[in-house]
Structure formats: structure tokens, C-alpha cells
Amino acid sequence: MSRKRYNVAVVGATGAVGTEMLRVLAQRRFPIKGLHLLASQNSKGRKIRFGSKIYPVEPLQAQSFDGMDVALFSAGASRSLEFAPEAVKRGAIVVDNSSAFRMAPDVPLVIPEVNSHALLQHRGIIANPNCSTIILLVALAPLHRAARIKRIIVATYQSVSGAGAKAMFQLYDETKRALRQCGVRPPRRLLKAGRGSSEFGVKPKLKGRWGLGLSPLPKQIAFNVIPQVDVFLENRYTKEEMKMVNETRKILEEPQLAVTSTCVRVPVFLAHSEAAWIETEHPLSVEEASRLLQEAPGVKLVDSPKSGTYPLPVDAGGQDKVYVGRLRQDESIANGLALWVSGDNLRKGAATNAVQIAELLIKTP
């Protein structure tokens, strides 16, 4: 092991993913020499404790990267487009969590457990895939290697933390309001009912929109699900859905792979879940898939349905492994397999994956 220590910049250090990046850097004892915490003007004056020291949050500017070895970006695509090349120019290697460079042909898009070899071609910037893509492919890559996946169908159940800390606040605030005042008739009274059917009707639709003009999710999320993550494109898919298609193809190096997805936001704070169906070229039994997943890096197989054991977001949240379960033959097609995954979108879906990439970079400079 190298005893060398590195100067690390974290861009977007006060955001949901940035905060988690700091946590992961500390937990994994990344060999840090100097630490620059960078954020927008909004965070001016803040201080963040890391280990035993207190660091100021500095405004993001090109000079911030002078002397930095590694820069972890998670401040949105426009910041990355502007500042990642500046960081590279100043000698830093960038691991970028935004979508800015993911599909650029000269930028590796890396999940360490899946395609660490792609790192070797980097030219200063490495892209971290979308959270939903990472969580799906950690589970699917070992199956693809064994039986060659021909088609993937995936429906997501994405937590609000994927839309940032403000979306978590939206869920929190709306839930409180819905329980308190906005048309929720306490089910307690329902159970006693007996006073006419009009008693019934728990439909907590909030009257107004969430206040403060901040509402980061496009609709009410409390006691609701929203079949929209990110914006809509011309083909009627959302950007999130197409990210899953395009990033999967790039990471698995299968430009023609058939992939379709529906991305849905659910009222969960942390951890995304996904229902997936795959069709493979070669037959793959549930037993064989279980064996592969049992041995797969980054996977925790949680699959004893009869004893109530399957992946849940409340269990996967806070963990670095992707929880995989509900494995079963999809009898609606030849060589079909269905499964269910849950993974922490802020950790393995973002921060942990980025730090793992940084670890690989310092091992193989």
C-alpha cells in the first residue's frame, strides 16, 4: 500500500451527495493530505467537520483546484462542464458525479465492480454513472458475463434523496402537512367506522403546492408516486429513463443492448429499488444466478422470500452493497429471469462509487 497522501477537492460539499462523499472518504480512510470543500455562494461562511478538523466551505473557482490531486464533483452538470476542465488543466483527476460527461466517448463511465478496466483510458475526467444505473448493473453484470443479457426491462422505485436534500425536505414537510390537515381522515376513525360510508376516503391530496417556491419534485410526493424523474424528452421518455438505457449500453460495452425503463419517484427518503426482468442468450437457472450473485463483488444476496427475506430500501439505506433478491424464472419468455434490487442511491449510487474510483486511481496511477 502506498503511504502517499493526496490533496482532495470536493465540489458541492454541502449537497446531499457531497455530504455523503465526505462521510465515505472518512469511513474508508482515503489517504487525504489537504481537503478543499467547495460549494456555491449560498454556502459561504459554512464550516464542516471532517475527522478532527474543521474546514471552511470555499466558493468554487478555477483556482480552487491548484495543487489538487483528485477532485470529486457533485454540483450539477453545468458546474462540472465549467470547472472540471479547469481542474484537469491544473493537474487534478476529476471524478464527476453529474451527467455532464457520462456519454462523452473519451470519458470512462465506471462502476468499479463492473468495468474498472475502462479507467485506464481516462484523460483526466472519469464519470460516475447515474444512481439507478449503478444499482442495476452491480446486480446484472455478473449475470451478463455468465449468460449474456439480450434485453433488460426495469421499473424503478426511486427515493427522494436522488433529487437532493430539498426533495427530502419536501417529502418530510408534505407528509407532516398531509397527516395534520390536508384531507387525511385518520384511519383510526375508519377502523371504528360504522357511521356511514362518507367516513371513508383517505385521499391525502394536498390542496396547495408545497410552499416556499422550492418544491424540487414536480408533484406531491407524500402518499403518492410520481412517474417522472428528471425532464421529458422528445421520445416521451424521461431523461432518467434514457440515462438508464444509454449508460447501461456504454458500461456493458453493448451499444445495441435492448433496454427499456420506467422511472418512478416514491415516498422513500433513502435507497432506490428496482424491479427488473432480463432475457439472456444462454439459459440461466435461479440456482446458478444465486450462486453468481453470492460471489459477486458489491452484491448482498437477500433472497429467502418464504422467510420474509428480500431487499428493502430501509435495509439497503446506509449500506454500500446492492441488495438483490426476489430471483425467479420469468416464465413469460425463454431464458427469462426476474429480480428485485435495493441500493443506497447516495452511497453506492453516488458517493461510494466515486470514492472507489478515486481509490483505483491512486492504486494504478
Added chain:
Amino acid sequence: MSRKRYNVAVVGATGAVGTEMLRVLAQRRFPIKGLHLLASQNSKGRKIRFGSKIYPVEPLQAQSFDGMDVALFSAGASRSLEFAPEAVKRGAIVVDNSSAFRMAPDVPLVIPEVNSHALLQHRGIIANPNCSTIILLVALAPLHRAARIKRIIVATYQSVSGAGAKAMFQLYDETKRALRQCGVRPPRRLLKAGRGSSEFGVKPKLKGRWGLGLSPLPKQIAFNVIPQVDVFLENRYTKEEMKMVNETRKILEEPQLAVTSTCVRVPVFLAHSEAAWIETEHPLSVEEASRLLQEAPGVKLVDSPKSGTYPLPVDAGGQDKVYVGRLRQDESIANGLALWVSGDNLRKGAATNAVQIAELLIKTP
């Protein structure tokens, strides 16, 4: 229109679906002469207002059906198995919302908008399909008629009311507890953050199980999703998932139709949503599918994604129509189409469908 009026028994009158059945009977002005409200001993002594009258809730027994014309059952499969034949013996026609008779070859399984012709063969009992199946097929039947569906893949987002009033109480109570005490760090503090990464970590996993020994859902549902609806079968699917497969085949009269599903409970009080993909024998454009759905009975097409218009459970709850949207070509396969539906599981998914069947019965005796 017949001026005749009918004696109606509602079995399970105090449950989530039974209560809604009374509401629907009143709203649709079903021509009621006498009304018998039947339930288990637990509901002894309760009274329910219907229209301008107060009715006592009577204990369920075979004699309850003497003189009844129609009996709407929603008190679980074992009650139906025991009492539906008794009701038929006494001259009533039974519309059964349980799973007891759905797959019996001599029992029609009916969604009025889809296969009302099947009613003609009834021998006293007509089965109401599972809520998830009804909501899916109201949307898919017109597409099947036009282009012949070869395969259906569906992931559900099912509300807790599908598991009864007690499950609604579980969601309500767990949510309150989670917000109040059980590990939820208010995201309000997250937004101010800046006091170290340990501040971060909203993972509201409840410490104990939901109290009172009533917990009707197998896991925590607040801020969580549960990939289990009903019990697990030998093939690793849940009973709910296989209901969707088998009932779809029976209703569409396609015994070999390829269907696969993953059924998931989400923290929503009312209305189920479903992400579905279909593969058709003949090509079906988004425009053609839209036109068919626009004209389809029981469907409300809600599909202008760019202006933020798509089906949501908080909108579909309380409505009788199935909301359909997010129509788009599934480019991962020839003749593929993806869509998203939301429908009120207690109304169209149960009570409304049952009352619609009763209406057909009195029209075509």
C-alpha cells in the same frame, strides 16, 4: 329502465371494500328495496347510515340471505367459500370480491368494460377480479382487441388500502412514529447542514415492529416499499403476482398469454399504479393507442407528459375511471409499447366493478 327494486346483502360491510361498496351503491342509485349489512361478530352492534336510513350490522349466517336478490361479498376467501353457496341456494346472485371462485371454470370473472359477455354463463356466482388485474386490463383490453397482445410485463405500485383498513392504519401510525421519533433526523437540519457529515442520514427504519399485534403488512411500510403482496408460492412468485397472470389469461380468454409481474406495496393510502410493457402481434403506434384509449370505456387518458400531465394515485383515488398515460414506444423490442396506469383499487378495483356487475345482472336477468 326497470322500476323493479332489489334486496341486497353486503357481506363484509364494515371493511375497506364493503364500506366503499355502500358508497358506490348510493352514488350510482342502485335500485335497493331491502339492505342487509353483514359482517363478523367483531362488528356486532354497529350501525351504518345508508341514504336517509340507519341499518344495523348483522352477524353473517346462512339465513341472512333469505329473500335476497343480490349478495356482494367482500369478507375474504374463506367466508365466501362457506357462505356464497348458501346465498345462491337461497336464490341470491353472488358477486364475490374474494379470490375464492375466480379461477373456477364455471364462475365468470368479469370486468364489465372488458368481458361482460362472460356474465351470461353464470350459475349464481360471479367473481370480481383482483384489483391490480382490473386496473391493468381496463387499459390493456382495447389495445389487445386492436393489435393482439403477446406478452405483458408489469410492475405494480400498490396502495395499502388493498390490504384493508388496518393496513391504512399501519401506514398512518408508522409514518407518525417515523416522523416523530424513530431515527428520522429532520431534513430541515440537513438543509442548514454544515455541521459535519454525520448530520446526514435520513433512514427512518423503525426500531420495533408496529405495535398492537395487528400489523397486517409484512414489513415497515412508512418511507419504504415492500416487494411482497400476499404470500409466496412454490415458484417464488407471490400469490398476487400469479393472480395477475392467471386472471389476465382468463379474462382475455387467452390461456397461453405470456404475462409476468412484480407486485410491490408502496406508502400510498389509496389507488394502485402500474408500469406496464406490452408486445403486440400487430404494430401499434402511440397515436393509435392514444386514440383507442381516448374512446375506451372506463379509461381516462391523462397523457401530456411535457406539461406535467400523467396518472397519479392522488388524482385517481376516489375516481371510477382508470387513469392511463406515459404512453410510448418500447424501442427495446418490435411492436413494444410502454404505459403507466393509476386506478382506485377500492372503487374500480373492487367496489365499483362489483356494483357494475350487479347492474348488468339486473338489466339482463
